[in-house]
Amino acid sequence: MESKEISRAVIGRLPRYYRYLGELNDEGVERISSSELSSLMKVTASQIRQDLNNFGGFGQQGYGYNVKYLYDEIGSILGLDKKHNLILIGAGNLGQALANYVNFEKRGFIIKGIFDKSSSVQGKVIRGITVQPMDDIESFMNENDIDIAVLTIPKNGAVDIAGKLVKYGIKGIWNFAHVDLNVPDHIEVENVHLSESLMRLSYNLSNNLK
């Protein structure tokens, strides 16, 4: 869709803009300038204008940005105006926690199926969805229009399952397993490596010079 390549750094900041604009909108704020937003978000106004101008001129000289309009625009850039059907692989503690996360559904991410290899959770109902065995993933994906798989299984099984998901036609994987998945280029992987996050905190605690 976009012709020029947008840098990873810019994309990484979009959701945060989206969050602030959503809150401003909820508070009834109608317009905001890059410098007001800048002091709110603690980034430079220059960066905000540069970032936004990767996608088009959303503002108006002498006025600033219309909060609601910019919020919607960033939402659509992020693809939040479309529905995404998900399956959840791994119904352990983390999987169940994510399944129960209300906010995802609000943003158009809808969990359609839950799968687990352990027969002790199969048949269990989580958020109205019955946990199915792994072998049913293929037929489930054929019958449902699934975009995204959420991988909340231990690292050992993850690479294997990821390979299968690719074969079945998955488009994106939200990977909580503590491995790097090796999938073809046209599959998007977003990693959430919680233990790495905790290690960064640990480093900063040990080396805090401030």
Place this chain on the structure above:
Amino acid sequence: MESKEISRAVIGRLPRYYRYLGELNDEGVERISSSELSSLMKVTASQIRQDLNNFGGFGQQGYGYNVKYLYDEIGSILGLDKKHNLILIGAGNLGQALANYVNFEKRGFIIKGIFDKSSSVQGKVIRGITVQPMDDIESFMNENDIDIAVLTIPKNGAVDIAGKLVKYGIKGIWNFAHVDLNVPDHIEVENVHLSESLMRLSYNLSNNLK
């Protein structure tokens, strides 16, 4: 401890080095060169050597790096040779999932207390720990040597609680609440904003040009 300032980018990569080295070590690999590790991790050998040399010369010309030694060194740089006591604020789905995450304890992160404002979970035992009311945080922190608070509560309460934690002497906050906490400079905050991660995936799905 360190005198020169290490860039955020470098620190962000350390846990991944640590993971790969741990796996190599488990496989019985004794030595590795930057170029071997480079092709394994899909980063440049140059970057590996630059990154490591921020902390000292861990390698040997003509030989490479000793896997076990480098693993231990990075572990200690990350502060994983020390124990960290944690409290968990918010015993909802995500909080419980994290409490049951076995690997943290293995790395020296030990959950000492769990707190929740809802009386319906207070008294419940999670991983051997009884959920206490929020009002008990202060005395608990006085009696126990707590470094890190894990914030798994909705965004509304989070800023407030963070402020209190700071008063009670917390050193670091692992923040899963969907707000930016505004704490003094000497407090380390590591954010895990799951919905922002999912939005990035969504963006990449919509704009995948590959």
Place this chain on the structure above:
DNA sequence: TAGATTGTTAATCGATTAACAATC
């Protein structure tokens, strides 16, 4: 119109990659 603030170009800063002398 005058004032405000964007969009955008230019300047700076920092991070990554390349190259190679040092050395095991």
Place this chain on the structure above:
DNA sequence: TAGATTGTTAATCGATTAACAATC
């Protein structure tokens, strides 16, 4: 010693910040 590979300097690349002309 010769070969291999690091540690480190220099070159390149990309991202951030500053500045200002365009324009609402």
